[in-house]
Amino acid sequence: MMATDTSIAPEGETSPSGGKPLMSLKGIRKTFGSHQALRGVDLDIFAGECVGLIGDNAAGKSTLSKIIAGTHIPDDGHMMLRDEPVRFQSPADARARHIEMVYQDLSLCDHIDVVGNLFLGREMTKGPFLDQDQMIKRAEEMLARLEIRIPRLTAKVEKLSGGQRQAIAIARAASFEPDILIMDEPTSALAVAEVEAVLGLINRVKERGVGVILVTHRMQDLFRVCDRIAVMYEGTKVAERRTQDTNLEELVDLIVGKGGH
Amino acid sequence: MSTTYTERVAGSALRDFVTDFAQVLSIATFFIICLVFFGTMSDVFLTPANLLNIVRQAAPILVVAVAMTMVITTAGIDLSVGSQVAFINALAAITISAGVPWPVAIVLMLAAGAMIGGVQGWFVSYQGIPAFIVTLAGLSIYRGAALLLTEGYSIPIRDADGFLWLGRGTLLGIPVPALIAVLVVIAGFVVMWRTPYGRQIIACGSNLEAARRVGMPARRVVNSVYVLTGVASALAALLLAARLGSGSSNAAQGFELQVIAGVVLGGTSLMGGKTSMIGTVLGTLTIAVIGNGLILMHVSPFFTQIVTGVIILLAIWMNTRLFTGTWKIGKGASNG
Ligand SMILES: Nc1ncnc2c1ncn2[C@@H]1O[C@H](COP(=O)(O)OP(=O)(O)O)[C@@H](O)[C@H]1O
Ligand SMILES: [Mg+2]
Numbered sequence: 001m002m003a004t005d006t007s008i009a010p011e012g013e014t015s016p017s018g019g020k021p022l023m024s025l026k027g028i029r030k031t032f033g034s035h036q037a038l039r040g041v042d043l044d045i046f047a048g049e050c051v052g053l054i055g056d057n058a059a060g061k062s063t064l065s066k067i068i069a070g071t072h073i074p075d076d077g078h079m080m081l082r083d084e085p086v087r088f089q090s091p092a093d094a095r096a097r098h099i100e101m102v103y104q105d106l107s108l109c110d111h112i113d114v115v116g117n118l119f120l121g122r123e124m125t126k127g128p129f130l131d132q133d134q135m136i137k138r139a140e141e142m143l144a145r146l147e148i149r150i151p152r153l154t155a156k157v158e159k160l161s162g163g164q165r166q167a168i169a170i171a172r173a174a175s176f177e178p179d180i181l182i183m184d185e186p187t188s189a190l191a192v193a194e195v196e197a198v199l200g201l202i203n204r205v206k207e208r209g210v211g212v213i214l215v216t217h218r219m220q221d222l223f224r225v226c227d228r229i230a231v232m233y234e235g236t237k238v239a240e241r242r243t244q245d246t247n248l249e250e251l252v253d254l255i256v257g258k259g260g261h
Numbered sequence: 262m263s264t265t266y267t268e269r270v271a272g273s274a275l276r277d278f279v280t281d282f283a284q285v286l287s288i289a290t291f292f293i294i295c296l297v298f299f300g301t302m303s304d305v306f307l308t309p310a311n312l313l314n315i316v317r318q319a320a321p322i323l324v325v326a327v328a329m330t331m332v333i334t335t336a337g338i339d340l341s342v343g344s345q346v347a348f349i350n351a352l353a354a355i356t357i358s359a360g361v362p363w364p365v366a367i368v369l370m371l372a373a374g375a376m377i378g379g380v381q382g383w384f385v386s387y388q389g390i391p392a393f394i395v396t397l398a399g400l401s402i403y404r405g406a407a408l409l410l411t412e413g414y415s416i417p418i419r420d421a422d423g424f425l426w427l428g429r430g431t432l433l434g435i436p437v438p439a440l441i442a443v444l445v446v447i448a449g450f451v452v453m454w455r456t457p458y459g460r461q462i463i464a465c466g467s468n469l470e471a472a473r474r475v476g477m478p479a480r481r482v483v484n485s486v487y488v489l490t491g492v493a494s495a496l497a498a499l500l501l502a503a504r505l506g507s508g509s510s511n512a513a514q515g516f517e518l519q520v521i522a523g524v525v526l527g528g529t530s531l532m533g534g535k536t537s538m539i540g541t542v543l544g545t546l547t548i549a550v551i552g553n554g555l556i557l558m559h560v561s562p563f564f565t566q567i568v569t570g571v572i573i574l575l576a577i578w579m580n581t582r583l584f585t586g587t588w589k590i591g592k593g594a595s596n597g
Contacts, residue, residue: 092476109467111534121475129455
């Protein structure tokens with residue numbers, strides 16, 4: 001069923017400077033049991049560009065993000081990474097292709113310290129042992145670059161506030177030179193200054209040629225960092241706009257499903 | 262009017278240390294209380310001979326408790342360790358009696374333990390069957406297998422002095438089983454504290470999906486910890502066989518409960534993620550000390566089991582209610 005697609009056809013000419021996309025999704029479908037979470041979604045991600053992904057709760061934003069990050073395997077559809085078809089079987093596959101994600105649930109290990117979480121899955125070692133000193137040094141640099149202040153890097157993550165936890169998840173994804181950075185509602189628990197730091201980070205990584213996907217409910221942020229905005233509704237992408245060609249009212253209408261009128 | 266910003270000063274390092282290690286400090290305190298109590302109640306308790314006897318007897322439990330700490334850290338459980346010990350214990354006696362050189366027998370037994378554990382771990386990790394169910398089945402299967410092998414008889418181990426030395430000998434005045442246990446404890450501690458594998462175990466127990474998302478081989482890690490309890494059970498079985506000079510299907514009755522109690526008493530959480538190898542050592546020794554102390558006080562052996570159980574329950578209750586999270590030094594009791 002692609003009913004909504006025909007009534008609000010996505011405008012074709014939304015790519016910047018007509019370049020080739022870094023990553024291209026075609027007809028992505030995903031069903032959980034009998035529930036169609038994604039019903040054929042197309043999305044292009046360009047280098048040095050930020051795509052905003054918005055939509056009501058349960059529209060399928062997280063599911064789409066997780067498919068790009070290899071966490072979910074799509075039931076149907078194609079994914080191209082730099083003209084090469086890819087099929088991620090696991091998040092490790094996507095990570096190996098320099099795709100990093102900040103998960104909505106943050107995906108942290110509460111019983112491991114801050115440093116350990118930042119380096120989870122790519123621990124630095126000296127011989128057969130973890131090189132804790134080296135990791136602490138690098139972690140301090142990583143956090144300083146993002147203007148994140150955590151008093152004690154050897155504290156267990158369970159002892160930290162929601163904002164600090166979110167900051168750690170962001171630092172983890174952003175610090176290892178991703179080509180594609182997916183952020184699923186990264187700023188929901190952050191304070192004003194920290195949100196500013198994240199928006200600054202997005203603009204900085206864009207300059208380095210990273211393709212960013214930002215899922216957010218904070219509409220004001222979209223207009224500050226996104227080049228394009230894709231709107232999802234009940235598992236389909238109903239519209240895609242260049243940021244300069246749209247405005248708040250139009251986006252809100254599209255989100256709630258009044259965009260066709 | 263000017264606004265001044267000041268920064269929080271960092272808290273004292275001592276307080277951080279105490280909050281991080283509250284659980285270990287409390288079990289250490291409890292352990293020392295037990296030592297002092299039994300030391301005053303019995304003249305024999307604190308003699309070197311008795312203390313060495315305690316560590317000799319605790320050695321097999323300690324060896325398995327180290328591996329059990331890793332299993333419980335992944336939010337799993339292995340109820341089959343006692344039965345595995347009995348099975349390998351009997352198998353070792355039979356193998357050596359059949360004329361297989363004892364060093365070869367040792368290697369075979371450790372391999373058998375690894376295989377048993379590997380199969381159980383495969384059901385838990387790759388087939389998603391709860392560890393409780395898989396290892397409860399194992400508990401029944403291996404005890405039954407041991408009975409079948411021995412037909413209920415005790416099988417003596419003869420003409421293998423080198424083997425028996427492992428259970429009865431001493432090196433520099435210290436019982437060999439205790440030395441082996443110390444080596445296993447040190448290895449377990451280092452693995453959990455500072456190796457990528459230990460980090461993977463903790464990550465899998467803390468947040469399995471997060472471990473998978475960062476590319477850790479989550480299933481393989483969960484499978485592997487059951488291999489470790491298998492190998493540790495085999496080692497414990499060999500130590501027992503060497504001490505008693507025989508193999509029996511009745512060996513290690515209630516062994517799994519002592520092991521699990523020691524681990525949990527030490528502060529490793531059954532919910533996974535939270536782990537303490539030092540706590541496991543202290544917890545296991547505490548239980549061994551209580552058992553030994555009550556016997557020296559001439560308390561009825563039947564009563565000993567009850568007292569041990571009650572003390573374990575109280576200690577764990579105190580640990581969880583008083584000493585975790587909300588407990589802070591210098592602020593009196595918690596209000597949680
Ligand atoms: N692992 C899952 N199992 C079952 N249903 C899921 C799962 N993940 C998401 N869903 C369902 O898919 C739909 C889309 O979810 P999601 O992508 O999280 O939405 P959004 O992030 O846009 O709020 C929801 O109805 C949700 O209940
Ligand atoms: Mg979501």
